[in-house]
Amino acid sequence: MAAWRRRVLSADQRFLGLLDTSPFRIAIVYSLVFACGAALLLGVVDFAVSRIVDGSTDNLIEAEVQGLREQVLVLSRSDFIELIEQRSQDQDVRGAVYLMVDPQLRPVAGNVPAWPKIGSSDDKWIQFKVSVPFGDETREHEMRAQRFRLPGGYRMLVGHDVQERQDVKNLVMRGLIAAVVLTLMLGLGGGFWMGRRILAQAGAISAVATQIMRGDLSQRLPVRNADDEINTLVREINSMLDKIEQLTLGMRTVLDSAAHDLRTPLNRLQATAEGAMSGLAPGSPERKVIERVSTEVDHMRSTLDALLRIALAETGTVAREPVNLSELVASMVELYAPVSEERGIRLESSVAPGAEVQGSRQLLAQALANLLDNAIKFTPDGGHIRVLLKALDSTHEVVVEDDGPGIPADKRELVLGRRVRLDEARKVPGSGLGLSLVAAVTKLHGARLILDDAGPGLRVSLKF
Amino acid sequence: MHILIVEDDEVARDYLAKALREVGHSVDVAGDGLKGLHMASSIAIDLAIVDRMLPKLDGLALVQSLRATGRKLPVLILSALGDVDDRITGLRAGGDDYLTKPYHMSELMARIDALARRGDSGNAETTAKLKLADLELDRMTRRVTRNGKKIELTAREFQLLEFMMRHSGQVVTRTMLLEGVWDYHFDPQTNVIDVHISRLRQAIDKDFDKPLLHTVRGAGYSLREDE
Numbered sequence: 001m002a003a004w005r006r007r008v009l010s011a012d013q014r015f016l017g018l019l020d021t022s023p024f025r026i027a028i029v030y031s032l033v034f035a036c037g038a039a040l041l042l043g044v045v046d047f048a049v050s051r052i053v054d055g056s057t058d059n060l061i062e063a064e065v066q067g068l069r070e071q072v073l074v075l076s077r078s079d080f081i082e083l084i085e086q087r088s089q090d091q092d093v094r095g096a097v098y099l100m101v102d103p104q105l106r107p108v109a110g111n112v113p114a115w116p117k118i119g120s121s122d123d124k125w126i127q128f129k130v131s132v133p134f135g136d137e138t139r140e141h142e143m144r145a146q147r148f149r150l151p152g153g154y155r156m157l158v159g160h161d162v163q164e165r166q167d168v169k170n171l172v173m174r175g176l177i178a179a180v181v182l183t184l185m186l187g188l189g190g191g192f193w194m195g196r197r198i199l200a201q202a203g204a205i206s207a208v209a210t211q212i213m214r215g216d217l218s219q220r221l222p223v224r225n226a227d228d229e230i231n232t233l234v235r236e237i238n239s240m241l242d243k244i245e246q247l248t249l250g251m252r253t254v255l256d257s258a259a260h261d262l263r264t265p266l267n268r269l270q271a272t273a274e275g276a277m278s279g280l281a282p283g284s285p286e287r288k289v290i291e292r293v294s295t296e297v298d299h300m301r302s303t304l305d306a307l308l309r310i311a312l313a314e315t316g317t318v319a320r321e322p323v324n325l326s327e328l329v330a331s332m333v334e335l336y337a338p339v340s341e342e343r344g345i346r347l348e349s350s351v352a353p354g355a356e357v358q359g360s361r362q363l364l365a366q367a368l369a370n371l372l373d374n375a376i377k378f379t380p381d382g383g384h385i386r387v388l389l390k391a392l393d394s395t396h397e398v399v400v401e402d403d404g405p406g407i408p409a410d411k412r413e414l415v416l417g418r419r420v421r422l423d424e425a426r427k428v429p430g431s432g433l434g435l436s437l438v439a440a441v442t443k444l445h446g447a448r449l450i451l452d453d454a455g456p457g458l459r460v461s462l463k464f
Numbered sequence: 465m466h467i468l469i470v471e472d473d474e475v476a477r478d479y480l481a482k483a484l485r486e487v488g489h490s491v492d493v494a495g496d497g498l499k500g501l502h503m504a505s506s507i508a509i510d511l512a513i514v515d516r517m518l519p520k521l522d523g524l525a526l527v528q529s530l531r532a533t534g535r536k537l538p539v540l541i542l543s544a545l546g547d548v549d550d551r552i553t554g555l556r557a558g559g560d561d562y563l564t565k566p567y568h569m570s571e572l573m574a575r576i577d578a579l580a581r582r583g584d585s586g587n588a589e590t591t592a593k594l595k596l597a598d599l600e601l602d603r604m605t606r607r608v609t610r611n612g613k614k615i616e617l618t619a620r621e622f623q624l625l626e627f628m629m630r631h632s633g634q635v636v637t638r639t640m641l642l643e644g645v646w647d648y649h650f651d652p653q654t655n656v657i658d659v660h661i662s663r664l665r666q667a668i669d670k671d672f673d674k675p676l677l678h679t680v681r682g683a684g685y686s687l688r689e690d691e
Contacts, residue, residue: 256545260517263544264473267565271479274569278486294568301566302651305547312548319549334620335646338659362548366650373653434653 023194031187035180042176050169057144057160058125064096064158065146072150084109084156095161097130097143103153112143112157123147132161142166201230213446217245252317259308266304270297306433309366313440318360325355325396325464328364329389336372344382352391357464359445367441370434371400371460378404378458396464401454412451438462465580466508469493470500470526471515471542476565480513483569484576497521504530509537511580513572516543516554524557531558538579542567551649570683574635581634594629597689599668599676601629610668620645621664628664628677628687637684661685 019025072080081100088098088111099110107114116128126145131138145159204222211219220241221234273294280287312318333349340347357364375385383403390397407415416439442449442462452459467489471477474495481491492507494500497518504512504526512530516523527539541559543550554562560582561575594601598611606622608615617625627644628636638657642648661677669675678686 259547260544263565264476267544267567268473268475270566270568271476275479275482278483297566302653305564305651309548319552331646335648335652335656335660336654338663339654339656342659360548362649365648369648369650369652376654 019195021195021198023198024191027187027191027194031184031191034187035183038179038183039176042172042179046169046172046176049172050165053165054162057162057165060096061144061146061158061160065148068156068158069148072156077152077154080150081109095164097145097157097159097161099157100150101155101157103155105155108154110157112159115155115157116143116145127162130161132163139163198230205234212241217241217248248315248317251311251315255308255311255315255317259304262304263301266297266300270294273297303433306437309363310433310437310440313360313363313437313444316444318363318444320358320360323357323359323361323364325357325364325398326351326353326389326391328361329368329387329398332365332368332372333387336369336376340376340379340385343376343379345376345379346384347387348385349387351387351389352396355389355391355396357396357445360441363441363444367438367462368398368400370438374434375400375402375404375458378402380404398462398464399459401459402457403454404457406453406456406458407451409453415451416449465489465510467491467576468500468504468507468509468512470497470504470512470518470523472496472518473515480569480572483573487573495519497523497526501526501529504537505533505535511576512537512539513576514539514541514559516541516545516550524554524559527558538582540572540575540579547649568683570635571637571639574637574640574684577634578631578636578640581631594626594632596629596632596687597674597676598672599629601626608668610672613671615667617664617667620660621667624660624664625668628685632687635680635683635686640684 068084071083075083084098084100087096088109090096097110097112099112099115100108101115102108105115112130116126118126118128124146126147128143128145129140130143132141141161141163143159144162145157147155147157150156201222201224208219208221220238223234223238224231273290277287277290277294280290330349330351333347333351337347372385372387379385379402385403386399386401388397388399388401390399415435438460439449445464448461448463450461450463452461467484469477469480469484469491471480471493472495477493477495481493484491492503492509494503498520500512500514500518501521503509514523514526518526521529523541523543527541530537530539538560539558540561540563541554541557542563542565543554544565547564551562551564560579563572563575592602592604594603600609601622602608603626608617608622608625623645624641627641636644639649639651641657641661642650642652665675665677669677674690676687676689678688678690680686
């Protein structure tokens with residue numbers, strides 16, 4: 001019965017279900033790949049840009065240092081100081097910084113307020129921050145510079161304001177992070193949206209599929225107004241369903257006309273026999289012959305009924321409704337209890353309450369009746385029959401066990417086929433269709449039929 | 465009783481008409497659905513027996529049209545189809561009972577009697593107390609007494625007796641009991657119904673002189689006061 005049961009999803013389960021959809025997983029993978037791509041690309045750009053910009057700044061500083069080293073050799077100290085002051089004021093060279101200090105590191109000339117206290121004095125390149133007026137306020141600017149010694153213990157610092165470069169770098173960094181975050185968010189959002197769409201469509205499809213499996217062959221899967229692969233698939237499944245419905249209806253028509261063509265002459269035969277009987281004295285040889293004919297008609301009728309019911313169950317053209325399995329099993333046990341008692345057979349039962357299945361009550365009753373008929377037929381007088389209904393959360397099991405001769409393991413498959421009667425069974429009456437009907441009805445209800453050894457006896461189990 | 469038979473199979477129809485006349489009914493016959501509908505709506509008829517598959521107008525359509533015009537006469541549907549669901553379809557279309565071919569005349573007669581009586585004693589369905597000779601059954605208190613003496617019955621025996629008492633004086637067949645009391649529609653291969661009846665008989669007849677529950681050979685059972 002599990003196949004017919006639809007789970008109602010809670011909100012949590014629905015969310016987890018969404019994470020499990022293939023579009024969502026694809027979206028996650030792709031957004032991760034895109035995010036990594038974006039990060040890599042921007043990283044490369046940043047690296048290349050700073051290589052070029054840093055390189056040119058460093059070259060400028062190197063050249064200036066070289067120039068000043070030459071100037072210090074030819075100029076007097078005061079001229080050199082003047083030169084430094086001049087260069088410091090020069091607005092053409094934007095961002096250039098200079099500082100000349102005496103041996104006590106007191107500033108002598110330049111546009112940097114104090115000698116930076118970073119790094120050992122041997123470091124050629126240093127980076128430090130300087131407060132620079134910016135409108136009404138001051139801003140900390142990043143500086144890059146080279147230091148070198150001048151004659152007489154004086155020291156010189158030549159550098160460049162690299163704050164702008166740092167700003168650009170920061171901007172690029174922020175853009176990079178924003179791009180990665182945005183890519184991930186768009187990817188996840190898109191994934192959610194696609195996932196929900198797919199889930200909604202899959203949900204609609206599975207709801208209809210459930211109804212179709214319950215036997216409503218007129219149902220069709222919902223088609224959306226789009227030409228994607230899912231809709232193409234759905235259309236193909238729908239035309240397959242058209243075909244199945246046609247075939248099933250055709251089968252039903254064939255069955256009905258076969259039934260009609262056999263029942264009508266049997267009915268005439270019965271009517272004729274009964275008509276003839278009424279004119280004959282009870283006990284006369286002629287009457288006995290006619291009675292025999294009437295009995296044979298009865299046998300043919302029950303065989304025909306059984307065959308038709310098997311065929312109906314096998315083609316699945318039977319209306320289905322909720323059946324209270326507990327009530328059904330209990331009432332069948334109650335129906336058969338007096339008969340088994342007459343034979344001194346103990347009919348024990350244990351029926352769990354509240355078991356319900358989707359199906360045909362009449363066919364399930366017939367199947368159970370066949371099992372009980374069989375059990376009573378084959379159980380010796382004074383024997384023992386057990387009927388159980390076990391109800392678990394999603395599955396139910398009906399078991400009928402007897403004390404009879406059982407069925408040898410190698411013949412169990414065989415007896416489920418049409419008209420197989422084992423040698424031991426020939427001495428008891430029956431059409432040989434009992435278990436075939438049970439098998440067909442079990443299949444119709446999506447259940448499993450298991451024949452087993454009850455040690456001694458036969459154990460028949462129907463697992464819904 | 466005036467009975468209309470709508471059946472296209474001539475052989476079956478003639479035997480049926482003959483058998484019904486023999487037990488004292490007057491019979492009209494129709495060979496197709498249209499003629500049947502015409503007769504059913506124009507002649508005073510007490511009961512109709514309608515075959516399900518008829519030329520010109522299908523048996524179910526006939527019954528539906530009849531019901532649509534407000535005719536309430538009891539209708540027994542005869543069918544040569546597959547069964548299982550056909551019975552429900554037949555009853556939903558407005559049939560009062562449903563019998564699958566081939567049938568025994570005794571089965572059909574018993575069902576016709578039950579249908580005819582259902583019309584007369586419509587109150588038997590609702591009255592709280594059923595009574596036959598000195599046997600009394602109270603539906604409200606679920607108490608059964610005979611000659612003032614209380615009789616203990618199981619729930620199913622009570623239902624069985626109630627069904628028999630509602631049909632007292634009539635013949636009730638085994639299939640009618642299986643349908644009416646258990647709501648099952650199949651032929652059990654073992655004599656399950658007979659054993660239930662014999663238990664009921666033990667309970668209501670054993671300690672009393674006059675038996676009320678009789679076996680009708682070749683047909684079924686009857687609960688009646690023997691004259």
